[in-house]
Amino acid sequence: MFDRPVVHEGVYFLPLGGTGEIGMNLNVYLHQNKMVMVDCGSMFQDPDGVLKPRPNEFIVPDTAFVEEHRGALEAIVLTHAHEDHIGAILALWHRFPVRLYATTFTAEVLRRKIMRTAEPKFQDILSQIVIVETNVPYQIGPFVISWVPVTHSTLESNALLIETKSHTVLHTGDWKLDAKPVLGPPISTPAALGLHAHSIDSVICDSTNALKPGASVSEYEVFEGLRQTVAKASGRVFVTCFASNVSRLVSIAQVAKDTGRYLAVMGRAFENMISIAKALGYWPNNLKLYSAAEVAYLPEREVLFLVTGSQGESRAALGRLSRGSHQGVDMDADDTVIFSAMRIPGNEIEISRLIANLTAKGVKVLENKTLNCAVHASGHPCQDELQALYQYVKPRIMIPTHGALAHLEKHAELASQWGIKRCLQGLNGDLFQLYPIGKHVPNFTKAERVLLGSP
Ligand SMILES: [Zn+2]
Ligand SMILES: [Zn+2]
Structure with missing residues (x-):
């Protein structure tokens, strides 16, 4: 044939x-x-x-x-x-x-x-x-x-x-x-x-x-890197990563729990993936999730946001946050953003623009290259x-x-x-x-x- x-x-x-x-x-x-x-x-x-x-x-x-x-x-x-x-x-x-x-x-x-x-x-x-x-x-x-x-x-x-x-x-x-x-x-x-x-x-x-x-870095090492990094932050912490990495999402939720923060999820991609992980028994029952509205009035150091937009997508949660208010959340100079993701080739310009917008607000931006520990693998x-x-x-x-x-x-x-x-x-x-x-x-x-x- x-x-x-x-x-x-x-x-x-x-x-x-x-x-x-x-x-x-x-x-x-x-x-x-x-x-x-x-x-x-x-x-x-x-x-x-x-x-x-x-x-x-x-x-x-x-x-x-x-x-x-x-x-x-x-x-x-x-x-x-x-x-x-x-x-x-x-x-x-x-x-x-x-x-x-x-x-x-x-x-x-x-x-x-x-x-x-x-x-x-x-x-x-x-x-x-x-x-x-x-x-x-x-x-x-x-x-x-x-x-x-x-x-x-x-x-x-x-x-x-x-x-x-x-x-x-x-x-x-x-x-x-x-x-x-x-x-x-x-x-x-x-x-x-x-x-x-x-x-x-x-x-x-x-x-x-x-x-x-x-050799590549283990997901558990990333969990420890995230825990160390979040533990040092004084204000709100925003972590962005790829939604498909369910191990990373669990690590971030565990870091929130270990550092005394409530985890609020922003972005449909995360909601979808966490819902799949729950349905298939991958999500630990003791890791609770909240909406942005539920954590809105909590002290800043008690909140960790999981946000979409690690590749600089302007319509994703982090892009909106960088430009102004999103779901009632205004970023300020005491906030930290952690990029728990690589920069996909082709997205560099959008990511640089996003980081510039965040930095202009006084937000501290952290990623693997600016830290002594791994926050992405x-x-x-x-x-x-x-x-x-x-x-x-x-x-x-x-x-x-x-x-x-x-x-x-x-x-x-x-x-x-x-x-x-x-x-x-x-x-x-x-x-x-x-x-x-x-x-x-x-x-x-x-x-x-x-x-x-x-x-
Ligand atoms: Zn592939
Ligand atoms: Zn793959």
Whole structure:
């Protein structure tokens, strides 16, 4: 069915998003004339600045190849609930309407997104979601796929073990090693993944932090950093972070409790995620939440606000607060804002503007680079973690994904130094033959980014 050079018994990896760019991930595996899609993500900014999305638009991968061969697509399998992995599903699913496999948390995030649209056509997606258990093999066409829990910056993140009769792939998804992730099982070494490492032939791996030496910081260290920082503050404290990091939200709520502050939540994204965490039993019952109105008349040093807007979004809570009153809260010179988040490339101007507005009010702005302790941690592996994975698995082939060209190049160079024989490096739209022999076919299909109205 597929054009040459695809052979029936071969095993192939075809990235259509995320390999050569930061921001959205969509991958296809091919075997015996069948396909399975791994993740279906979106992004809000073109890293090359070619596409210029307006506020109601976003960017998705080019799925022309999948649409052309939609009869061969068996399923979409999802690694975790971040937008760069699930963000394009509503916009694209009707072009290739197949089953979606996800763990409970990812499925619930997707379900609530669908419910929020209130559009009947998206309801079809709901009936196609299959909730998977981890470490259980699922036969999906010619592939046997298991979800292997990893630590990352949202709940229920998984690597995928993709087995065929001739070849086994570990598709890492987004991961890090975290001995104390606050929520979910700790993964302090690759051995904790419980893989039959010797049976893995290829590793397709996250390159986000391949340029960074050392290891990522644990979520528990961030909890301690936040506690120290909040304990020193005299007035009100506002903490901003990504809503999808439920461990971080629990840490912030625990910090509020430990430092004698009432936690007020501002922003729908947090309310939605905390509601999911409560529904699925992740939210500790003793951590209480309040509205801005409920804490309005409390002494300043008894309040901690959790606010949206870490990326400088002007309509988010922190943006509004920086410009004046929001929900009856006026910031003043005794207040502290803690950025418990990274600056996503492309948002620097908006974030700098936000910080300038806050500083002009006399508000103290704190982030990792201005502190001696960590108030944010990346969810991706740095070089020591990557090395530990390759030393444990020792695959014959590795392919770096989830990164811009510089990340992929460094990742492949390091893997080669660590003894991996075939490091195949390419870009979206290139075809990688994993079996019978490792081979890279550039420009197999087109993979330009596509601008769409967001659903
Ligand atoms: Zn992620
Ligand atoms: Zn990601």
